[in-house]
């Protein structure tokens with residue numbers, strides 16, 4: 001669990017972050033969203049002490065961050081940023097091994113960890129370990145950046161626009177991958193993003209920031225259904241709101257028992273938004289939900305989806 005109390009940062013006379021307080025429970029994903037310059041990155045960088053706060057306190061599992069030695073902090077908090085920041089003259093394996101090496105892990109442990117992480121991110125170790133960053137695509141480099149941040153098995157992962165510069169398809173793919181890995185490892189993530197859709201998809205809680213302050217912190221559903229008037233409402237509102245609401249749930253959340261065999265079959269993890277799009281495209285009113293083995297486990301109708309997307 002990470003807790004922030006009255007955190008502020010002044011740059012000269014400018015207040016970048018103002019009296020921020022929030023808490024993220026272990027194993028949860030929190031997204032910081034807001035317009036450019038609202039203090040998201042500064043907040044994130046104070047959490048791992050890349051920036052020293054002007055005032056306020058940060059606790060990790062109840063322990064004050066300022067009392068944790070730098071080396072331990074590096075192990076406990078992973079950090080991945082947009083544009084990756086890989087070392088260009090080091091191989092992928094060496095890049096991933098950066099923190100374990102600093103921590104003095106044995107070569108055997110490091111090699112095993114590098115292979116494990118590359119495989120986790122579906123990069124064949126035999127092919128990728130010896131390559132250099134410029135020999136990889138943008139998406140592959142981003143994967144390596146996140147793998148590197150996870151190398152020393154941190155309990156908290158900080159991500160600053162990690163998928164920012166990617167095309168929408170690769171981005172979506174990496175989001176799915178990261179969610180899968182997050183669930184597998186049970187790690188806590190705090191991520192900064194400009195992209196509300198990304199926050200809705202990835203996060204358990206979203207903190208909306210403006211001018212250095214958190215205006216609202218809530219689950220994606222609560223934020224969409226009950227945004228505070230003003231900035232938050234203008235950020236999450238608009239015509240897309242019902243589609244965004246549909247994106248917060250999956251077929252598994254609303255499926256009913258099977259009554260017959262319907263045309264389209266979709267996995268239980270499909271978002272209601274994607275399911276709606278598929279039904280509209282197929283011109284159908286009902287779909288079959290299947291499990292990972294492709295076995296039918298339930299069904300969902302168009303009218304159920306319409307109800308879930310309604311504001312009332």
Ligand SMILES: Nc1ncnc2c1ncn2[C@@H]1O[C@H](COP(=O)(O)OP(=O)(O)OP(=O)(O)O)[C@@H](O)[C@H]1O
Pocket residue numbers: 011015016034035036037038039040041042043194
């Ligand atoms: N090192 C610094 N020195 C002076 N001012 C800074 C420094 N870092 C950030 N700021 C200022 O603090 C404010 C918050 O910046 P920050 O990078 O946290 O915003 P952000 O919400 O992450 O923005 P973006 O989404 O554009 O990255 C901005 O006005 C910025 O100009």
